[in-house]
Amino acid sequence: MPPETTPNRSRRSESSRRAILDATYGLVLEKGYAKLTIEAIAARAGVGKQTIYRWWPSKGAVMFDSFLDVADDRSGEDVALPDTGDIAADLKAVLRATVDEYNDAAYSARLRALNAELLTDPKLSAELFERMLAPGLAAYLTRLEAARSAGEIAADADLETAIEVLLSPIHYRWQLGTGPLTHAFTDSIVDLVLTGLRPPRPRD
Amino acid sequence: MPPETTPNRSRRSESSRRAILDATYGLVLEKGYAKLTIEAIAARAGVGKQTIYRWWPSKGAVMFDSFLDVADDRSGEDVALPDTGDIAADLKAVLRATVDEYNDAAYSARLRALNAELLTDPKLSAELFERMLAPGLAAYLTRLEAARSAGEIAADADLETAIEVLLSPIHYRWQLGTGPLTHAFTDSIVDLVLTGLRPPRPRD
Amino acid sequence: MPPETTPNRSRRSESSRRAILDATYGLVLEKGYAKLTIEAIAARAGVGKQTIYRWWPSKGAVMFDSFLDVADDRSGEDVALPDTGDIAADLKAVLRATVDEYNDAAYSARLRALNAELLTDPKLSAELFERMLAPGLAAYLTRLEAARSAGEIAADADLETAIEVLLSPIHYRWQLGTGPLTHAFTDSIVDLVLTGLRPPRPRD
């Protein structure tokens, strides 16, 4: 993500880059994003401040990169959703795991930093989307398409919207605190999304 | 929201309070929340810095108050959802209006500030919920209960979850930029929430 | 000497002023002027950097003030030259004392700082002259006038020039290292200035 002004990329010190990214990652967890400073990053990374300013335009960009860097490390991993043949059960299992992550203090701290930066600089969202969100969303899409093929889901269903409708309530509650982040909550989202609010058609 | 330590509330200058809140509100729109400073607020409000520190614990609290203050002004207003007898049409109309607000630059700027502060200081979410969110959510609940009584919605539907499922995708897209905030998007949310993904039960 | 922009003089903290001046004075002696930094002054004085920048335009100005401040403290003291009735003896005694000062390491360090700053910013010389040099030169003038009245010195002698001719060789040797700063050197200056180079007029 470096802004590439004049500095010569080929001469860049990889060890400094790593040290900066690691220091940033650690400091956000320890002190929180609001108390993250460039000076602290430089000190912990054993790096001159100028080396940070040479390659990143802002503190937020460093933090952003440090998290995306971790995400990239995982990008080779298998992100496929389970497929037991029961779409409801599979979605519930995945969303339960997701909500457990949100309830983890360290994960939550990183997420807060990332979202705060996103709110400060919305231009970053495209990059965030591509490097962090897209792989996960694609996995959901694959699973839902399989369910559609299996006849569990209506042929004309809008799957892209469905994915966001499944995931966003978790993010919403986490950020706005409108209610507890429980397995019951995610289960009820899955039920709702799969069956809708409409009343059962009366037997005739 | 003032923390009330020792200062005597009855002696508080209402004109200073108003000037501070107004200055804050204006500065967030003009410069953005990240560049908001206590000194700038004090200067624009024609107020000593100490007067701010006396009544608020942080910059975020002032900003928060300045927005809630606007919300409180509206609290007498009618927040009821329309009821034409067609729950799908009514929800679509309301969500279209909501999405239009999110697409407004000024509203979006304020929302960014509010959410950024919330991520920095999650303790504020309870207050935010009570003063800004609760009235709106109550209105949704009222309308959905009416629909349930009318038989448009299943008797055992989880309406609280349904409301969050309706609203959160808008917030999600707005914040993460996963897609365009259009009327088509909100319409498809409503359809999804009302009918679900399940295929129509075959006529027998 | 503060440049007086906007800050309100009457609110100035005298204790901070003193601490800054004292810290500067001490640091020049310990580290030398070239290694004097505003940060070190602020740290030793227990003062914020801004408090220095508020009242002085540059590091040199602070140093300058810190030395003139010492000079001012002495300004009430008696700076008169001795008067034994023998102008040669009196001048030799005073110049021997002067040269001893120049040979003192601490005095020499301060003098180096002062002169270095003067070379960097010649505008300071007027102030230096008034506050540090003028009193001393006046004392010489008084003594030389007494000698003139006593007939030891020609009635039409240019005393102002004579004073500079007496003092400047010491400064010159000290700064350029053209030779050793000894009592023999200053004695010979006095002899030269009093009798000149001309051969004695032959007795006829």
Added chain:
Amino acid sequence: MPPETTPNRSRRSESSRRAILDATYGLVLEKGYAKLTIEAIAARAGVGKQTIYRWWPSKGAVMFDSFLDVADDRSGEDVALPDTGDIAADLKAVLRATVDEYNDAAYSARLRALNAELLTDPKLSAELFERMLAPGLAAYLTRLEAARSAGEIAADADLETAIEVLLSPIHYRWQLGTGPLTHAFTDSIVDLVLTGLRPPRPRD
């Protein structure tokens, strides 16, 4: 004069040496010594910084060398003082020329740089003396000895001291600003040094 550590002198690039010295000389005149930086020298000379650090120990040494280099160029020139047979007239003419130089802005700027460096690093004075001062002082000595032989000056006069007494007041006024640098001033120095302050011996 390079400090001679390890680098192999024979491989040294003469063109780089010249470019560095010339760039330094020019930058001192244009920006002043205080704003002279190694980076600016390297940039103007079209030279890597390391090439400067390899051959000189400090910025001051480069500047010093750049000026002595000019002085060395002149060392073949005739520096003898005029000899019209009238020592007073000859000295006045030379000192007038000297003071004119001091009043020249460019010469004064160089002199400031040189003296500032000398105050910062007194170890340089020996070198300065040998390469810049000594030839001039020797010329004075030659002329004064001629005057002594001619009977214009007392046989036992201390000529070395006399030379410093003649020259130092100019340097003193230039640096401390104790008075104007005029021909009248230098003339009166010559008169004073030649005749002294003593009153004319009464005719008997």
Added chain:
DNA sequence: AGCTAACCGAGACGGTACGTCTAGTCTTGAG
């Protein structure tokens, strides 16, 4: 109808961090 304690505007203070600049060292690639 004062008195007096508090709040008020103002802004200097001790600090922290900023983003920039320069020093002096180290690395790379060309000659």
Added chain:
DNA sequence: CTCAAGACTAGACGTACCGTCTCGGTTAGCT
């Protein structure tokens, strides 16, 4: 090897704000 180029660690620069602390002036609410 030396050299130009320039990235590196280090740390001071001067600025912007932080949150605290006086300072007079003013205002509210008790005597």
